Amino acid sequence: MGMITRVLACAFSLALFCVGVPLLSLGTAPPAAALGNGLALTPQMGFNDWNAYGCNVSESLIKSTAQAMHTNGMQAAGYSYVNIDDCWMTHNRDSAGRLVPDPAKFPDGIKGTADYVHSLGLKLGIYEDAGTATCAGYPGSLGHETTDAQSFASWGVDYLKYDNCNNTGAPARTRYTAMRDALAATGRPILYSLCNWGQDNVWTWGADVGNSWRTTGDISASFSSMLSIFHSNVGLASYAGPGHWNDPDMLEVGNGSMTATESRSEFSLWAEMAAPLIAGTNIPSASADTLATLTNSRVIAVDQDPLGKQGTMVSSSGGLDVLAKPLANGDVSVALFNETGSTATISTTAAAIGKTGASSYTLTDLWSGATSATSGTISASVPAHGTVMYRVAGGTSGGGSAVTGAVHAVGAGKCLDVPRATTTAGTQVEIWSCNGGANQTWTHTASNQFTVYSGSSQMCLDAYNNQTTPGTKVEIWSCNGQTNQQWTLNADGTITGVQSGLCLDVAGGATADGTLAELRTCNGGSSQRWTLG
Structure with missing residues (x-):
C-alpha cells in the first residue's frame, strides 16, 4: 500500500495510530529452512493489484488478470501468484469473529475466486495487516491471527502479504511471528510476505519469520522512487537466500512516469538483486513493450537462479554502477546501471566480477540476446537511466566463486x-x-x-x-x-x-x-x- 494511504488511514482511525550478520557465516543458523514451508526457494513471481488499482479490487479484476496472465505469456514465464491487496473485505467481522469478503466485490467469495485462479494453474494471494486495522481501515489481524489464518487456508489462499498499519506500537517481530505460527498451524503451504516497510531492521530477523520482507517504504511509479529503493536494498545481500528474500517492493513496470528504459532498469536491478518479481500494472491492458519487459526469459533466469545469491555492488562512481551476481552453473550476471541523465560508458573486468582462468569470455546481452567475446573487459554505452545486463561465461568463478x-x-x-x-x-x-x-x-x-x-x-x-x-x-x-x-x-x-x-x-x-x-x-x-x- 502507499505511505500516503497509510497516513490517511491513521487519520481516519481516531483511536489507533501508526508506527512509523551475514546469515550464512559459520556457526549461525541457516535461515533457508527456518519456516519449514518449502516455499520461495527462488524469489516469488506474480501480480498484486495495489499499484494500478488501489482500493478498487474485485473478483472480476482478479479473474480477468489471472486469465490474461494465463494467455499472454506471463504464466509460462514463471509468474504464478495473483494477489489481492487491501479493501477486499467488509468493515466488520461476522458474529464468529471471522473476516467477511465484501459480497459486492467478491460475489463468489475468496474461495470462489481462488477456485477460478487455481483452475488456470495459478495461485491466489491475499492481504491483511499486523495491526488492529488495515491501512485502508478494514479489520486487521492483530489478536485474530489463528482465526484469520484458518479462514485463509479454508479459502485456498496460497500467499499472504502482511502489512504494518495501526499496529498499536507492539513489537513487530512478535506480531509477525504470531501470524507465522498461525499459518503453519493450518497445515496449508502459504507463502508469507512481511510488509513492515523496512522498519526494525527486519532483514536481521525476517528469515526466521517470513519468506520475504520489505526492506523499504513504498515504491511509486517514478525513476527517483525506484532509485532510492534500489540504494536501500542493494547493500543487504548477505541476508537473502533460498526461502528468504529481501523485497524492495512491487514492480512499477508499465506504470506512471516510468519510461520503457527505466522500466527495463527496474526489472534488471530487481532480478540482479534476487528480488520478488510482483507485477503491479494493468495486466489485461499491458502494452507489448511492458509484457516484453516482464517476460524476458534471460533476465528472469538471473532472478530465479537456484544458487539464490543476491547481486552485490562491484563499483559505483558518479552514478555509474556495476553489480555482479554469481549463478549456479558458474556464470556471473553483470548489470551496468546508469543513474545519470546522460548516456555514459560503464566498464568493469572479468577479474573484478570474480571470473578468472580464460583467455576469452562469452558475453550474452540479456536484453538483446546478442553474444560477443572479450579477453576480460566488460563495457557498454548505457543510456540515461538505463541498464545493460550481461551473462558472463567461461573460465572459473574465482575470487568470490568459492x-x-x-x-x-x-x-x-x-x-x-x-x-x-x-x-x-x-x-x-x-x-x-x-x-x-x-x-x-x-x-x-x-x-x-x-x-x-x-x-x-x-x-x-x-x-x-x-x-x-x-x-x-x-x-x-x-x-x-x-x-x-x-x-x-x-x-x-x-x-x-x-x-x-x-x-x-x-x-x-x-x-x-x-x-x-x-x-x-x-x-x-x-x-x-x-x-x-
Whole structure:
C-alpha cells in the first residue's frame, strides 16, 4: 500500500495510530529452512493489484488478470501468484469473529475466486495487516491471527502479504511471528510476505519469520522512487537466500512516469538483486513493450537462479554502477546501471566480477540476446537511466566463486550433513534438520569440489570407490582432486558428479532425518534438487 494511504488511514482511525550478520557465516543458523514451508526457494513471481488499482479490487479484476496472465505469456514465464491487496473485505467481522469478503466485490467469495485462479494453474494471494486495522481501515489481524489464518487456508489462499498499519506500537517481530505460527498451524503451504516497510531492521530477523520482507517504504511509479529503493536494498545481500528474500517492493513496470528504459532498469536491478518479481500494472491492458519487459526469459533466469545469491555492488562512481551476481552453473550476471541523465560508458573486468582462468569470455546481452567475446573487459554505452545486463561465461568463478553455505535438499527442506560431525573417511553423508553446524557447512570450490571442515580436518564430498552406477553412496574422503570428487552445479538445481554424470539424490526421495545421500540417474525430481547458500 502507499505511505500516503497509510497516513490517511491513521487519520481516519481516531483511536489507533501508526508506527512509523551475514546469515550464512559459520556457526549461525541457516535461515533457508527456518519456516519449514518449502516455499520461495527462488524469489516469488506474480501480480498484486495495489499499484494500478488501489482500493478498487474485485473478483472480476482478479479473474480477468489471472486469465490474461494465463494467455499472454506471463504464466509460462514463471509468474504464478495473483494477489489481492487491501479493501477486499467488509468493515466488520461476522458474529464468529471471522473476516467477511465484501459480497459486492467478491460475489463468489475468496474461495470462489481462488477456485477460478487455481483452475488456470495459478495461485491466489491475499492481504491483511499486523495491526488492529488495515491501512485502508478494514479489520486487521492483530489478536485474530489463528482465526484469520484458518479462514485463509479454508479459502485456498496460497500467499499472504502482511502489512504494518495501526499496529498499536507492539513489537513487530512478535506480531509477525504470531501470524507465522498461525499459518503453519493450518497445515496449508502459504507463502508469507512481511510488509513492515523496512522498519526494525527486519532483514536481521525476517528469515526466521517470513519468506520475504520489505526492506523499504513504498515504491511509486517514478525513476527517483525506484532509485532510492534500489540504494536501500542493494547493500543487504548477505541476508537473502533460498526461502528468504529481501523485497524492495512491487514492480512499477508499465506504470506512471516510468519510461520503457527505466522500466527495463527496474526489472534488471530487481532480478540482479534476487528480488520478488510482483507485477503491479494493468495486466489485461499491458502494452507489448511492458509484457516484453516482464517476460524476458534471460533476465528472469538471473532472478530465479537456484544458487539464490543476491547481486552485490562491484563499483559505483558518479552514478555509474556495476553489480555482479554469481549463478549456479558458474556464470556471473553483470548489470551496468546508469543513474545519470546522460548516456555514459560503464566498464568493469572479468577479474573484478570474480571470473578468472580464460583467455576469452562469452558475453550474452540479456536484453538483446546478442553474444560477443572479450579477453576480460566488460563495457557498454548505457543510456540515461538505463541498464545493460550481461551473462558472463567461461573460465572459473574465482575470487568470490568459492561459495560457502548449507546445501539444502529442496524436496526434504533439510541440509546435507556429515553424521555426528565425524571426520572419518568413508562416512556416508545424509540429510538432517538444518542447524548451521560445521558438518553442514560446505564450500563449492573453483575446482568444483565440495569441501567440509577446514585445515587438517578438511574432507571432500566423494563418490565411493570411483563407482559410476546408480545407488553409489556419497561419502566424505580426503581431498585428492580426482573426478569422483568434482561436482557441477546445474541451473535446474541438480548437482551432478563429473565422473559419473549421475545426480546427487536423497535415497528413496525420503524426507526423514538420517536419510542417506547417493547417486542416481538424473530425473528432475525434487529429491535431486539442491540450493547452496
